[in-house]
Amino acid sequence: MKVRTRLTLLFTFVTAMLMVSYGIAVYYSSVEARENSFYAQLNNEAVAKANLFFQSTLNEKEMHRLYKNNTKTINEVQVAIYDQEFNLIYHDDSKVDYVKEDPKMLSRILKNKEISFFIDDLQAVGTVYPHEGKNYLITAAGYDQYGYRSINHLLTISIIAFISILILTYLAGIFLSKKALSPLSAMVDQIKKITAGKLQLRLKVSKEKDELNELAQNFNGMLERLENSFDAQKHFVSNISHELRTPLSAMITELELASEKEQTREGYQQTIQCALGDARNMVKLSNSLMDLAKASYDPNEISFSEVRLDEILLESYATITRENPDYKVSVNINDTLEEHQLIMQGNEYLLQVAFNNLIDNACKYSPEHVCSIAVGIDTEGLVISFTNSGIVISNEDLKHIFEPFYRSENSKQEKGYGIGLFLTEKIIHLHHASIIVVSGNNETVFTVLFNHQA
Template sequence: MKTRTKLTLLFTIVTAVLVSLYGIAVYYFSKEAREISFYSELKAEATAKANLFFEGALTEKEMHRLYKSNIQTLTEVQVAIYDSDYHLIYHDDYKVDYVKEDSAMLASIFKRKQVSFFINNLQATGTVYTYQGKKYAVTAAGYDQYGYHSTLNLLSISIFIFIIILVLVYFAGLFLSKKALNPAVEMVKGVKNITAGKLQLRLEYQTEKDEFYELAKNFNLMLERLENSFSSQKNFVSNISHELNTPLATMTAELELALQKTHGTEEYRNIILNTLNDVKNLSKLSASLMNLAKASYDPSEINFEDIRIDEIVLDSYAKILKENPQYSIQINLDDSIEEQKLIYAGNHYLLLVAFTNLIDNACKYSPDYSCIVSIRIISGFLSVEFINHGSFISEKDYQNIFKPFYRTEEIPHKKGHGIGLYLTKKIIGLHHARLSVLSKDGITSFQILWP
């Protein structure tokens, strides 16, 4: 079932319930008002006939004649009068006695002074009338033909109007829901035109800031992110292909050269060493790509635990020196730092990759292959700083240093793939820390601030 139909039916049902409650309330209170009004008429009629009987304006026969004359044209109220000994002293028509008073009923009237009750479809009332110091019970009964007829007409009209209102509400609901959901229909048409090759398309939306405006706006922002992601993915794949092709092409050339003719032992040794270096280079690239994939996981899928930052720095120190014995690394840890301030929630493996990249980068671009790692507290933040001397980052490199596969043109002989700093930036971001770089007066510093 379409949303338009659901909204229309829901709107119609709610309206039906509300109108039904209103109709029931009107009918109920009209019915109650009719009963109260007719009881008042019965009491007035009882008092009037009692006055006529006792005051002697009309004889009993004339009152009987008046009663019989009136019932020919309208529903007359039947009145009866009893004395305090429960003896009947007057009745409009005792042959057709509506009330059929008994001693218990008369006793109740004398005791309560005023009673009202139903006898089948007839309404009846009993009241105490006082004349010359004596008390009399006067009963009056009648059928409210006009009142019942009016109430029945009200019920019929209410049901008819209720049906008309539901029909009108249903069609009005269809019209209004169509108009209200028209932006959604237009958005669906727009979405159908957007494909993987047309991510530059955007949904149009009105300037009125309603829910559809927010939906279209956020959908366009999502498309923009997807477009950037697809573009980055294409560039990423292109760069990977280029990076993989270089060592593979070199290895192919070296091996083809080895097969062309017979070489001496030293020449074969050099070919094998060159090929081995290319394999190691390819292995490093593969490891970097694997680490990049891990750093791109959803943060909720990465295992975080309490770790000590200084211990990871020491592990990175040992790893770098094992692979590059020529590097000189100095670690300065502020002795005043409390142990608790060195403990953070993080992923040991990813942080080890990040710190190793920063130390290797600092040593690689330092003339004497040296790096200083400084751990201290700055304005309440834990700072881990990687410093080298002699290198300088140009303005162009400064703007692109954290972009994937970007390599400086200032020092072309340095080997690398342009993944390390980009990967490090992602890892530090996953740990809700901040990585910044500063290059000035021959000193380059990469600083991580932990909250």
């Protein structure tokens, strides 16, 4: 069932419930009002006829004739008058006694002064009438033909009005829901046109500050992110293909040359060493890509635990110096640092990858392969700086240094893939930290700031 149909039915149902509640309230109020009005009319008729009986010159026969003549034209009220001893002294028509008075009823009238009750469809009242120092008991009964006709007419009109208004409400609901949801239908038509090859398309955004406009803006934002992701993926695949092609082509060429002609033992060993070097480069590239994939996970899926940054840093120091004996790395940890200032929530593996990249990058581009690491504290948090002297990075290169596969002109003399710094920045940001680089005066410094809140 479409939303438009559901809204229409819900709107119609709510309207029907309100109308039914209102109709029931009006109907029963009218019934109660009619009932009370006719009781008052009966009481007035009873008193009027008692006045006519006790204070007029009409005798009982004339009053009977008056009663019978009235019953031919109107629904006359039947009245009976009793004295205090419960003796009947007047009755409009004793042969047809609607009330069927008995001593018990008359006693109740005398005690309560006034009572009212139903006899099937008839209404009846009993009241005490004082006259010349004596109390007389009067009963009056009748059928409220006009009142019941009015109530039935009201009920008929209410049912017809209910059905008519319900139909009109349903039709109005269809019209209004269609009009209200027309922007959503337009969005659906626009969304159908968006495919993987047309991610540049966007939903039209109106100036209205409503939920549909907010939905369109958020959807456009999602498309923007998807388009950037697709572009980055295409760029990533293109660069990976290029980086893999170089060592593979070199390996194929070396092996083909080795297989086409006889070589000395030393020649074969040299060919094997070259192929082995290219294979190792491919392994390094593969490992870098795996690390990049791990750093690109949803932060909620990466396990964080309590880690000590100084221990991870020293582990990176030991790993890099063990793999590269010619690297000269020094680590200086401020003596004033307390243990709790070095502890944070993080992923040990990813942090070690980031520190490895920073140390290796500093040593690689230093003529003497020297990297100085300093760990300190400032007002914002823990600060770790990686400093090397030698090649200065230009301002233009600094703008792109953290982009994937970007390599400056100065760095192309060293082997690399342009992934390390991009991966490092991603890992640092995952840990709610920041990284900045400053290069000048024959010195380059990468500074990582771990906030206290992180």
